[in-house]
Amino acid sequence: MISIKNISKSFEDIQAVKDVSIQIEEGELFGLLGPDGAGKSTLLRMVNSLMIPDEGTIRLWDLDPVKDYKKVRYIIGYMPGKFSLYTDLTIEENLEFFATVFGTTVEENYYLIKDIYQQIEPFKNRRAGKLSGGMKQKLALSCALIHKPKLLVLDEPTTGVDAVSRAEFWEMLQSLKEKGITIIVSTPYMDEAQLCDRVALMQGGEIHACDKPAHIVQQFQYPIRGVKTSNIYKALLDLRTYKSTHNVYPFGEFLHWVSKEQLFNDEEVIIFLKDRGHLNVQVRDIDPDIEDCFIELTQFNEKINA
Amino acid sequence: MRIILYLLQKEFLQIFRNKTMLPMIFALPVVQLIILVNAATVDMKNIRVTVVDHDHSVQSQRLIQDLDASLFFEVGDLQVSKEKGLDLMRRNKTDVLVYIPNDFSKKLHTSDAAPLQIINDAIDVQRAQLSYGYLSEIIQKLSVEWHTNPSLLLEQQQIKIHSNYWFNPELNYKYYMLPGILVILVTIIGLFLSAINLVREKEIGTAEQINVTPVKKYQFIIGKLMPFMIIGLVELAIGLLIGRVLYGVPFNGNPLVLFSFATLYLLVILGLGLVLSSRSETQQQVMFLTFFFMIIFILMSGVFTPTENMPEWALKIDTINPLYYFVKVIRSVVLKGAGFSDLWPEFRSMGIYAMVSVSLAILSYRKTT
CATH class of the missing domain: 3.40.50.300 (P-loop containing nucleotide triphosphate hydrolases)
Incomplete structure (x- = not known):
């Protein structure tokens, strides 16, 4: 040992x-x-x-x-x-x-x-x-x-x-x-x-x-969505100003968007983005993986003691 | 013991596989001994003399003949004015200017002194001194011959100087140079190879890999010292053999004395190489450091210039120059046949030095950071 x-x-x-x-x-x-x-x-x-x-x-x-x-x-x-x-x-x-x-x-x-x-x-x-x-x-x-x-x-x-x-x-x-x-x-x-x-x-x-x-x-406590629009970079900037955003970051061809509210409607996010001129808005359910946990833990510096 | 043997086997395997290093190890002594021994000579030959003869007498002709007959001098164009002669010197076309005034022969007969002017190009101090020496010798001889006062002549001849050059009766410069060049050779092999070898292991990361094995510090150091020690001694033997065959340099001493001293010397040099390499992270750094020490050691060693001419403080510094001892010892053994008892002080100093150097090498090599 x-x-x-x-x-x-x-x-x-x-x-x-x-x-x-x-x-x-x-x-x-x-x-x-x-x-x-x-x-x-x-x-x-x-x-x-x-x-x-x-x-x-x-x-x-x-x-x-x-x-x-x-x-x-x-x-x-x-x-x-x-x-x-x-x-x-x-x-x-x-x-x-x-x-x-x-x-x-x-x-x-x-x-x-x-x-x-x-x-x-x-x-x-x-x-x-x-x-x-x-x-x-x-x-x-x-x-x-x-x-x-x-x-x-x-x-x-x-x-x-x-x-x-x-x-x-x-x-x-x-x-x-x-x-x-x-x-x-x-x-x-x-x-x-x-x-x-x-x-x-x-x-x-x-x-x-x-x-x-x-x-x-499992300890990842927030809902998470994969988001994609015709302009990924602008979407990243826009989502940072969205009221229920906990964190948003690029992840492959999608953005990973983490909500600070447990209950929310995907439609609200789509409408928020469409209002800001985004086309082809996609929001889909994803499971958090270890990298999402890593980003969460290191950015918000919360210690989880196993 | 088994580990040391294995480390040695690995080291030799690597040395004999190194396609750049290996030819160098064996080409170096041959090239150095053939080219350097011949090139690094201070024998003076063909010093260019311009004579400005305003006298045109039997005596002045005799002086020119004597100069020309000497092996050292080569007399150039005789029909020159003093101005032309000085101009030749400025343009580096002549080394010495001898000016014979028009009343030279007259004064020889009438007065006590007949003046001559010698103008020497002293850019190269050593050459100027030597040519002055040779010139005065020739003129001195003549003046004795011409001296009008026979009693004075007799008096002078009462003191008869008869010189004998011991240990190198023919004053063969190669006998003197070859052992010195051999010292440089052994030093390059020892210092550079050992220093670069260890840094290379650091650079490619194998030093760290060795560090996580049970190989002990002293085993590792011995594994690094021994191969270059053996190569250094073999080079020395090859060099002496070349000296014997090509230049007929005699070996008057006991090889055992020389090789025991060389072993001590190599311990010092290899230890120093390892210390330098433990202070360096890259081969570049260690090359620069090694070069720094090499140049100082070589120039102060007495290979090219006699250490006796150095000022007191420089001689004191030289007591920590391992080359100084080795140059002295190798010349004494090869030319003079000196034995252990004659060289006891050098052996003692080198022995102490070797202990210090190897201990430092072991101490400075760290297994943990």
């Missing part, structure tokens, strides 16, 4: 992580969601012993990453956001190198990486620098797993990876979870939240919510 208690970390004048507390259960696939600069990487680097927190404590089972960093390094597999293996060594050499520095062999833990490694094994004599993005990612994951870690820490593993590879990667994580490995993964992609057991929404160094994705969505 991983417990993070009241962790803070500052860099000169920026407070990157503010009083963060999270509990992660053994065997969980835990997502850390947030935009760039939210403090996700800093938090992960404190968990994996690369950084010392200014305040607070972290426990990985019974180990403290500050005091027991030597032991922590044996139980953690870390995959940084940037590909950071030896580009001038081959796939096989990289894997063997990391196995050896952990005092193990590729054969010993091969069963753990088999599914992933088999996909890149035909190219095992190719230099890591000459691999495609998806292959690099598989190699990095294999190297992070080769010493059979209890905890896998992945920092934005899917950033800059195509949609198919992203889906594949999440399947790999699911199967690793089934093998009993606890996984913490950070991502800026809100749509990946559904794939996690639990997620923490992070923004400005703070955790705004931490729960199962479905629970977070």
Whole structure:
């Protein structure tokens, strides 16, 4: 079990992580969601012993990453956001190198990486620098797993990876979870939240919510509609002046309009927009998703404590 | 131990795969030793002399002949006026102007002193000093020969100076230069390669990846020091061999003495390289830093200019210049055959220096930020 208690970390004048507390259960696939600069990487680097927190404590089972960093390094597999293996060594050499520095062999833990490694094994004599993005990612994951870690820490593993590879990667994580490995993964992609057991929404160094994705969505308390007209930008400006608007923001080809009144008539919104010269006005029912929750939580800064 | 061996194996694998670095490592000594040893010479040859002869006597002709016969001088056009001669010097067509006044031979016979004027282009101070030295020597010889007072002549000849140049009897400049160039070579290999190597790991992020493994600090540092230590020593051996084959530089000392000192020296240099790289984030930064130290170390090392000429304060600064010691030691061992007992102070200083440098390298390399 991983417990993070009241962790803070500052860099000169920026407070990157503010009083963060999270509990992660053994065997969980835990997502850390947030935009760039939210403090996700800093938090992960404190968990994996690369950084010392200014305040607070972290426990990985019974180990403290500050005091027991030597032991922590044996139980953690870390995959940084940037590909950071030896580009001038081959796939096989990289894997063997990391196995050896952990005092193990590729054969010993091969069963753990088999599914992933088999996909890149035909190219095992190719230099890591000459691999495609998806292959690099598989190699990095294999190297992070080769010493059979209890905890896998992945920092934005899917950033800059195509949609198919992203889906594949999440399947790999699911199967690793089934093998009993606890996984913490950070991502800026809100749509990946559904794939996690639990997620923490992070923004400005703070955790705004931490729960199962479905629970977070359930707690979205306002009615929400998708709105589209012939002039989306003008509609955005007009809706901001509408009396029952709680929030409105662009979302794909629609605007998401959040009402502060629980009971209202869609017709009133349509009339309001038509009065302001909008043509082809569409208002339709939608379900809030995790991104709507994220916007709500970060803009209105209401803490939901799970 | 197994981890260190594996780190070494990885390091060598990477070095031998580096298509830009590897040829450089082996081309560098060959190019440096062939080109630099020949080019970096302070031997004076072909100093251009213009003689303005207003005397046109047997004596003035004799002086011109002696100058021309010397290996150092090349006498140019004789039919020039003093103004023309000065103009030649301004336009950098001549290095020295010798002015013989019209009463030169007359005064030689009648008075005690017959004046001559020598005008030297002192833009290049070293060249000017040397050409003055050579010129005075020739004129001195002549004046003794011509001296009208035989008793004085006798008196002067009573003091007979007979010079012997020890350890390099032929004053072969290459014997002196080759060991110095070798020091620069070993330094470049050690300092640049080690500094760039570690920063590269930082740049591509592998340093961080290593940091989350159980590899210990000292293992990592040894893994970085050893390969360049070995390459540095191999380069030194290749360089000495080239010196022997191409220039016939004798090796009078014990190779064991030289190579033990080189090992200490490389520890200092490699440690320094690692310290510099831990202070840098990019290869550019570390290159600039390394260059800064390299230039100062080389120019103050005594490779090109004798350290004895430096002012007191500069000599004090030189006590922390590792190149200063190595240049001294390599010349003493190669040319003089100096042994451990002769070089004990240098060994002691370098030993202390090596300990400090390596400790600093281990301390400055952080696993956690």
